[in-house]
Amino acid sequence: MMKEILQEKIYREINGLRQGMFLQSEDTGNPVLLFLHGGPGSPEIPFTQENPTGLEKLFTVCWWEQRGSGITYSRNTPKQTMTVEQMISDTLAVTHYLLRRFGKEKIYVMGHSWGSFLGVLTVQRAPELFHAYIGIGQVARQAESERLAYSFMLREFRAAGNKRMVRQLEKFPIDNGAKIDIKYLSVRSKGMMMLGIGVMHHGTSMLDCVKMVLRYKGYTLKEKLNYPLGNSFSLRCLWDCVLESDFFTRAPLLAVPVYVLQGRFDYQVSYSVAQKYVQSLEAPVKGFYTFENSAHSPCFEEPDKMCRILREDVLQGRADLADFPETR
Structure with missing residues (x-):
C-alpha cells in the first residue's frame, strides 16, 4: 500500500x-x-x-x-x-x-x-x-520542585558572584515559604535559562523561544x-x-x-x-x-x-x- x-x-x-x-x-x-x-x-x-x-x-x-x-x-x-x-x-x-x-x-x-x-x-x-x-x-x-530550583539558583549565582540575579531572587524568598506566583516565574525563567536548567540546556534566554514562535511558518x-x-x-x-x-x-x-x-x-x-x-x-x-x-x-x-x-x-x-x- x-x-x-x-x-x-x-x-x-x-x-x-x-x-x-x-x-x-x-x-x-x-x-x-x-x-x-x-x-x-x-x-x-x-x-x-x-x-x-x-x-x-x-x-x-x-x-x-x-x-x-x-x-x-x-x-x-x-x-x-x-x-x-x-x-x-x-x-x-x-x-x-x-x-x-x-x-x-x-x-x-x-x-x-x-x-x-x-x-x-x-x-x-x-x-x-x-x-x-x-x-x-x-x-x-511542583511546589517541592520550585523550592529545589530556587535554592539551586541562589547557590549558583552566589558562587558565581552574580549579585544582580541574587538580589532579584531574594525578593522572592521561596525557600522561606513565599508565594510562587506569576511575577516570580519571570525571574525564575530568566535565571534558569542563564544556568542551562530551564527550557533548553543550551539556551541562553527566553528570547530564543519568542524568536522561534515568530519565525514559525504555520502561524499567521x-x-x-x-x-x-x-x-x-x-x-x-x-x-x-x-x-x-x-x-x-x-x-x-x-x-x-x-x-x-x-x-x-x-x-x-x-x-x-x-x-x-x-x-x-x-x-x-x-x-x-x-x-x-x-x-x-x-x-x-x-x-x-x-x-x-x-x-x-x-x-x-x-x-x-x-x-x-x-x-x-
Missing part, C-alpha cells in the same frame, strides 16, 4: 469551543500520538521548525493547541471554563475525535511539562483509550501576536492548580504502560522529584529515561534518543532501555 502523508492545520468544535490543531504524519497507517503541550498556554509545534522531533516518522501526531492557548486562544474564552476538569474533558474529546478519524481503538498520549500534569490525570480518568502514557519533564510535586501574524496572550491567560488561570498538586497521593497508580523522559539538567520540573515519582508509581510497565544532555525539553534537545526509546520500548510495550525498567 502507498503511504499516505498528512500535513494539516484544522479547527474542530471541542466541548463548545473552536479549537485548533496540527496533524502530521509520514504514514497515516502508523499509530496515533496526541501531544499535550506545556505552559499552561505554550503550544510547542513552533519549536519543531528549528528543532525537529521526528515524531511524525513513527506516529500520526496531533499537536493540539489547548483551550486558551495558541491558535485556539480567543479573548472571548470564559475564564470560568479554564479549569483542570475542563481541560481533561477537552483532552478526552480530542482523543475521541482522533480515534474516529483514524479508525483506531486506542492512541498514545505524550505530555510535556504542564502537558504531563494533564496527561496523567486524563489517562487516570480513561485508561481504556490509551496504549501508553509518555511524560516529558514530568510534573509530580495574528496567531503569532496572540501566542503570548494565550500563554499569560492560561498561566494565570491554571498555574495554582499545578502548584498545589501532589501525584504521589493523587495518582499513585496508572493502568497503562508509563514512560518518563527527563533531562538531567531539568530544574523547571525537578529531575529528582520526577525520578522518585516513577519509582513509587504502580503501572503494568514503567520506564524512567535520563537524557544526559538535556534540561526541560529532551524532545527537542535529544530527539534521536527519544525516537529510539519510542521505537524500541514504547511501541513494543517494553522498558528495556530504561534506567530502572519494570514490568508487572
Whole structure:
C-alpha cells in the first residue's frame, strides 16, 4: 500500500469551543500520538521548525493547541471554563475525535511539562483509550520542585558572584515559604535559562523561544501576536492548580504502560522529584529515561534518543532501555 502523508492545520468544535490543531504524519497507517503541550498556554509545534522531533516518522501526531492557548486562544474564552476538569474533558474529546478519524481503538498520549500534569490525570480518568502514557519533564510535586530550583539558583549565582540575579531572587524568598506566583516565574525563567536548567540546556534566554514562535511558518501574524496572550491567560488561570498538586497521593497508580523522559539538567520540573515519582508509581510497565544532555525539553534537545526509546520500548510495550525498567 502507498503511504499516505498528512500535513494539516484544522479547527474542530471541542466541548463548545473552536479549537485548533496540527496533524502530521509520514504514514497515516502508523499509530496515533496526541501531544499535550506545556505552559499552561505554550503550544510547542513552533519549536519543531528549528528543532525537529521526528515524531511524525513513527506516529500520526496531533499537536493540539489547548483551550486558551495558541491558535485556539480567543479573548472571548470564559475564564470560568479554564479549569483542570475542563481541560481533561477537552483532552478526552480530542482523543475521541482522533480515534474516529483514524479508525483506531486506542492512541498514545505524550505530555510535556504542564502537558504531563494533564496527561496523567486524563489517562487516570480513561485508561481504556490509551496504549501508553509518555511524560516529558514530568510534573509530580511542583511546589517541592520550585523550592529545589530556587535554592539551586541562589547557590549558583552566589558562587558565581552574580549579585544582580541574587538580589532579584531574594525578593522572592521561596525557600522561606513565599508565594510562587506569576511575577516570580519571570525571574525564575530568566535565571534558569542563564544556568542551562530551564527550557533548553543550551539556551541562553527566553528570547530564543519568542524568536522561534515568530519565525514559525504555520502561524499567521495574528496567531503569532496572540501566542503570548494565550500563554499569560492560561498561566494565570491554571498555574495554582499545578502548584498545589501532589501525584504521589493523587495518582499513585496508572493502568497503562508509563514512560518518563527527563533531562538531567531539568530544574523547571525537578529531575529528582520526577525520578522518585516513577519509582513509587504502580503501572503494568514503567520506564524512567535520563537524557544526559538535556534540561526541560529532551524532545527537542535529544530527539534521536527519544525516537529510539519510542521505537524500541514504547511501541513494543517494553522498558528495556530504561534506567530502572519494570514490568508487572
